[in-house]
Amino acid sequence: MATFKVAILLLVIFSLANKVVVEAIAPESQIEEGSPYNPPEPSPEERKYLEECARKITNECAKPIVTYVFTDIKKKVPRECCRKLVSAGQNCHNGLVQLLASFNKYRLLADYFVAEGKVLWDECVLDAEYGGN
Numbered sequence: 001m002a003t004f005k006v007a008i009l010l011l012v013i014f015s016l017a018n019k020v021v022v023e024a025i026a027p028e029s030q031i032e033e034g035s036p037y038n039p040p041e042p043s044p045e046e047r048k049y050l051e052e053c054a055r056k057i058t059n060e061c062a063k064p065i066v067t068y069v070f071t072d073i074k075k076k077v078p079r080e081c082c083r084k085l086v087s088a089g090q091n092c093h094n095g096l097v098q099l100l101a102s103f104n105k106y107r108l109l110a111d112y113f114v115a116e117g118k119v120l121w122d123e124c125v126l127d128a129e130y131g132g133n
Contacts (some may be wrong), residue, residue, distance in 0.1 A: 082124035
């Protein structure tokens with residue numbers, strides 16, 4: 001499967017996050033050798049949409065967002081980053097979270113990551129709306 005730019009960008013950002021617990025909870029060795037999981041290749045329209053989404057969330061903001069969703073580190077995401085996330089839209093956020101969660105290394109906990117993404121989304125909406133200037 002060809003890896004596209006947004007996946008690479010997000011994986012690079014993810015690799016910068018500290019204390020990743022995924023491997024401790026669900027090491028790759030638990031995924032059966034004979035059944036690799038390849039997420040479906042997005043359509044050209046979906047690919048373009050996700051690439052545009054990734055551009056709306058800067059690297060500076062992607063790091064705390066990805067850290068929050070994909071690790072046990074639940075530091076508050078900076079207000080400016082929440083505003084960028086909310087401005088990008090919930091479909092954008094959900095699509096990027098689902099993309100990362102679909103990779104073989106993380107798929108055993110995909111539902112957990114999607115739920116964490118929803119928690120972060122709700123926190124960011126509140127922060128962006130009521131957090132002040």
